[in-house]
Amino acid sequence: MDILLKNAQIITLDENDNLIREGSIGIRNNIIDYIGCNKQSHEEVYSKVIDCKGGAVMPGFVNAHNHLAMTMFRNYADDMKLMDWLFTKIFPLEDKLTEDAVYWGSLLAMVEMIKSGTTTFADMYFFMESTARAVSESGMRAVLSRGLQGESGEEDLDYRIRESTELLEKYHNSNNGRIKVMLAPHSVYTCSEAYLRKVAGKSREQGVPVQIHLSETREEVKTCIEKFGRSPVRYLEDLGLLNDKTVAAHCVAVDDSDIEILASRKVNVVHNPGSNMKLASGIAPVAKMLSKGINVCLGTDGASSNNNLDMLEEMRLAAYLQKILADDPTVLPAEMVMKMATLRGAAALGFENAGSIEVGKTADLIVLNTEKAHYYPKYNIISAIVYSGNSSDVEAVIIDGNLVMEGGHLITLDEERIFYKAQKCALKLTGQ
Ligand code: NI
Numbered sequence: 001m002d003i004l005l006k007n008a009q010i011i012t013l014d015e016n017d018n019l020i021r022e023g024s025i026g027i028r029n030n031i032i033d034y035i036g037c038n039k040q041s042h043e044e045v046y047s048k049v050i051d052c053k054g055g056a057v058m059p060g061f062v063n064a065h066n067h068l069a070m071t072m073f074r075n076y077a078d079d080m081k082l083m084d085w086l087f088t089k090i091f092p093l094e095d096k097l098t099e100d101a102v103y104w105g106s107l108l109a110m111v112e113m114i115k116s117g118t119t120t121f122a123d124m125y126f127f128m129e130s131t132a133r134a135v136s137e138s139g140m141r142a143v144l145s146r147g148l149q150g151e152s153g154e155e156d157l158d159y160r161i162r163e164s165t166e167l168l169e170k171y172h173n174s175n176n177g178r179i180k181v182m183l184a185p186h187s188v189y190t191c192s193e194a195y196l197r198k199v200a201g202k203s204r205e206q207g208v209p210v211q212i213h214l215s216e217t218r219e220e221v222k223t224c225i226e227k228f229g230r231s232p233v234r235y236l237e238d239l240g241l242l243n244d245k246t247v248a249a250h251c252v253a254v255d256d257s258d259i260e261i262l263a264s265r266k267v268n269v270v271h272n273p274g275s276n277m278k279l280a281s282g283i284a285p286v287a288k289m290l291s292k293g294i295n296v297c298l299g300t301d302g303a304s305s306n307n308n309l310d311m312l313e314e315m316r317l318a319a320y321l322q323k324i325l326a327d328d329p330t331v332l333p334a335e336m337v338m339k340m341a342t343l344r345g346a347a348a349l350g351f352e353n354a355g356s357i358e359v360g361k362t363a364d365l366i367v368l369n370t371e372k373a374h375y376y377p378k379y380n381i382i383s384a385i386v387y388s389g390n391s392s393d394v395e396a397v398i399i400d401g402n403l404v405m406e407g408g409h410l411i412t413l414d415e416e417r418i419f420y421k422a423q424k425c426a427l428k429l430t431g432q
Contacts, residue, residue, distance in 0.1 A: 030401025060119025062345025
């Protein structure tokens with residue numbers, strides 16, 4: 001569908017940070033082909049025209065670290081320590097997951113993400129074919145990874161890596177390039193050294209990037225030093241798992257030498273402030289990592305440790321936390337945090353053609369209704385969205401040139417059916 005968005009305030013996040021007070025964006029064959037004043041937009045050549053009067057258009061959010069079907073465990077086990085929560089509540093339930101539960105759990109996550117303006121996400125979980133099917137139906141853009149954990153025998157390890165390879169062969173670059181596949185060893189504390197070496201080998205051999213949880217807590221770091229005499233970052237560096245395509249979630253408990261390694265390897269770091277706060281993991285030194293040139297982006301982590309998938313909330317938490325950490329309100333300003341939630345996330349996940357509004361780029365963008373009290377008086381639109389915006393302001397969502405939400409209503413997904421099915425699956429899983 002060819003779409004024209006007119007009368008919009010446009011936040012481009014392009015090289016020059018161009019802001020257009022009132023203009024149009026033309027989309028043809030999934031690509032942005034026009035950005036400019038309303039008069040010259042040639043409205044007649046587009047089959048669909050959306051009047052955005054009173055609204056703002058910005059790049060869609062990129063949630064760079066998530067476990068979609070953990071929506072199944074949302075509000076099931078809260079107020080617990082990470083290791084307790086994982087080993088006594090989450091891992092036993094994950095053993096009971098089914099294709100069906102992951103499918104409906106993923107769709108539930110997608111309803112929430114689209115409605116709050118997310119166009120792209122990275123997922124690491126199980127039964128990923130179910131999630132791939134859900135991506136195909138929803139129209140979202142995604143990095144999918146089969147979660148890899150292994151302390152067990154060789155055969156078991158091979159079976160999980162084989163599933164990863166099958167996912168890669170079947171889905172990488174599928175759905176018009178909307179799906180990419182990565183390898184996802186869970187962490188240094190759930191994968192043996194032999195296993196991590198095997199994953200590093202596969203990554204090199206197949207040219208597939210790796211996403212992993214890294215230095216999420218001080219406890220993880222302490223155990224790693226006791227076991228291997230090195231920090232998790234140094235350990236992964238020695239195993240050959242760090243490069244400019246690696247996506248490392250958290251990096252909360254990193255010291256200066258870890259940051260040096262992450263910077264020199266150009267590793268992409270995903271900050272998950274909501275999850276880190278809820279699990280009392282600590283505050284990642286985001287401003288410091290950014291100052292060293294590290295590409296830091298944003299994620300929510302799974303809905304069970306956040307407990308929502310709202311990137312607007314995540315932006316605000318990220319900004320606040322860094323200001324507190326530095327005891328300095330000038331740290332991590334609104335523009336930077338918005339780029340972390342969009343442009344920087346797209347680059348981290350290898351979707352370089354998305355993440356900003358520029359002619360020739362893929363059309364992944366959202367329309368926010370700014371005719372609301374919390375946007376008045378109107379000064380700086382970026383500040384307004386970051387510090388005053390609500391996810392319910394999102395009115396329309398376009399992904400890969402396709403309209404997936406308009407007027408606040410989902411087009412590709414049946415919300416009511418998804419709620420019903422997800423609830424049924426969740427009760428079955430938890431035996432309630
Ligand atoms: Ni995670």
